[in-house]
Amino acid sequence: MGFLRDYRAARRDEAELGLGVWRRAHDRFRRGLDRFHQILETMPDKAFAQAVVPTANALADLLPEVRAVCAEAQRTAPSTSTDIPASAGGYLNDVHRELSRAGNAMAQAAEALTMARFVRDDEAHRLEIVARRAEAVRDHVRRARELLERG
Template sequence: MGIKDYLQKRRDEAELGHGIWRRNHDRFVRGLDRFHQILERMPSADMIDVMVPAANSLADLLPRVRAIAEEAQQLAPSDGTDIPYSTQGTYSDLNRALSKAGNSVALCAEALAMLRCSGECAAACTGKISVERRVATVEEHIVRAEELIVQAREEAAQKAF
C-alpha cells in the first residue's frame, strides 16, 4: 500500500465511517472496477468503443454515490452493521437503494462479460442493449437514493426543532 492508498483510506474512514454507508459505497466501487476490468479485456477495439459510453455513465455516478454516502454518514453515523433508526424508515430505504445500485453495477459487469463471450457486436446488438438497460437501472437507483437523502435531511432538520 502506497502513501496515496493510505491517505485515501484515511479519508474514506473520516468521511464514510466503517458502517453500512461505507459498505454501500465500496460495493459500488468494486462493481465499477469489475466493469472496467471486463471492458479492458474486450476482444476488439470496436466492441470497446461501443461500450465506452456505458462505462462513462457508470463512472459519472460514483461522485453522486459518494456524496450520498457521506451525507448519510453525517446524518446517521453507522460504524456497525445496523441501519440507523428513522421514524419513517428513510435510512432503511436509503440503504436499500444504495445496495441495489451496487448490485446493479455488478449486473452491468455480468452483462458486459456475457457480451464479451458472445463475440463481435454491432452498434445495436442485443448484448449492448442489455448493458445499457442495466446502466439505466443503476441510474434509477441513484436517483431514488438522492431523493431519500433529501428526505433524510428534511427529517433531521425537523428533529432539530
C-alpha cells in the same frame, strides 16, 4: 509515495464514510465499477468495447454521486456497524436499500458486459443489454439521492 497516498485516502474515506453500512455500500459500488472497467479493458472485440465506453463513462460519473449520498448519510446518521441507523419512518433503510441495489445492478451490468463478449448477436442488441443494466444503476442511485433529500 504510493503508501502514503493510499494511507491518506483510507483516512479520508474513514472520516467521510465511516466504517459501517455507508462505507460498505460505497465500497461495493466502487468494486462493481472497477470490475465493469476491467471487463471492458479485456474485451476481445475492440469495436464493441469502444461502443461501450460512453456507458462506462456514465457509470463512472455515478461514483461521486454515490460517495456524496453515502457521506451525507454518514453525517446524518453515523454507522459503525452492520446495523442501519434508525430514522423517522425508516427512510435510511430505504436509502441503504437503494444503494445496495445500485451495487447489485452495477455487478449485473458487469455480468451483462461479460455475457456480451460471448453472444454473437448484432452489436446494437448487445449494447442495448448493457445500457439497460446501466440505466438500472442510474435509477437506483437517483432514488437513493431523492430518499435522502426527502428524509
